[in-house]
Amino acid sequence: xxxxxxxxxxxxxxxxxxxxxxxxxxxxxxxxxxxxxxxxxxxxxxxxxxxxxxxxxxxxxxxxxx
Numbered sequence: 008x009x010x011x012x013x014x015x016x017x018x019x020x021x022x023x024x025x026x027x028x029x030x031x032x033x034x035x036x037x038x039x040x041x042x043x044x045x046x047x048x049x050x051x052x053x054x055x056x057x058x059x060x061x062x063x064x065x066x067x068x069x070x071x072x073x
Contacts, residue, residue: 046071 013022025031034043037056044053044067052071055063 044068044071 009022009024012018030036034051035054040056040058042055042059042064043051044055046052053067055067
């Protein structure tokens with residue numbers, strides 16, 4: 008079912024199974040969509056649950072790129 012969903016919506020970002028929900032728990036995913044903000048060192052600095060406004064997304068990315 009997951010592969011069909013990925014193909015139907017032409018998802019191009021990496022996908023993989025979360026068997027047992029461990030990744031979901033470890034990353035604190037409370038719902039979808041969820042956006043993670045990662046700094047240049049690969050450290051998660053923030054997350055946003057729900058639909059995100061473009062202006063907030065851009066501002067957060069610009070802040071992390073400083």
